[in-house]
Amino acid sequence: MNWFQKHNDDAAAAAVVGCIILFLVVLLTGCGGGGSADPTRTTWTEQEVAQVYLETQACVGLTAPAPVVSFEPFDGPFGLFSAPDRVFINTSPVWDIMTRTDEDQALRHEFIHHLLFSVIGVHDHSSPLFQICT
Numbered sequence: 001m002n003w004f005q006k007h008n009d010d011a012a013a014a015a016v017v018g019c020i021i022l023f024l025v026v027l028l029t030g031c032g033g034g035g036s037a038d039p040t041r042t043t044w045t046e047q048e049v050a051q052v053y054l055e056t057q058a059c060v061g062l063t064a065p066a067p068v069v070s071f072e073p074f075d076g077p078f079g080l081f082s083a084p085d086r087v088f089i090n091t092s093p094v095w096d097i098m099t100r101t102d103e104d105q106a107l108r109h110e111f112i113h114h115l116l117f118s119v120i121g122v123h124d125h126s127s128p129l130f131q132i133c134t
């Protein structure tokens, strides 16, 4: 067995151990009636997100083409608006305390940023719409 062969065998063994550990973690967290506050929180459909956007537009009284919405983990707050048209909802484990209602509010908050940016170009938190429409 040459070095390369040995190295690859070690890597394969490490990968197998890693998969077993991952499997156990999934098994442990997947049992017991839900470890996080709301295990269904990341299962938004496009239609549900679109509905929240329609409701937010109606509340704010502004319209603009919908942003691209991503549910993904990242280092940062519960949600982010990236001008001109990207909204991110944070699915990082540190935000596992978020319920679906929290995510709904996060979506509305980031949609308000998007609508304000798109229509008037200013989207800081001084607007009362952040309180009124989330």
Ligand SMILES: [Zn+2]
Pocket: 109, 113, 125
């Ligand atoms: Zn904000």
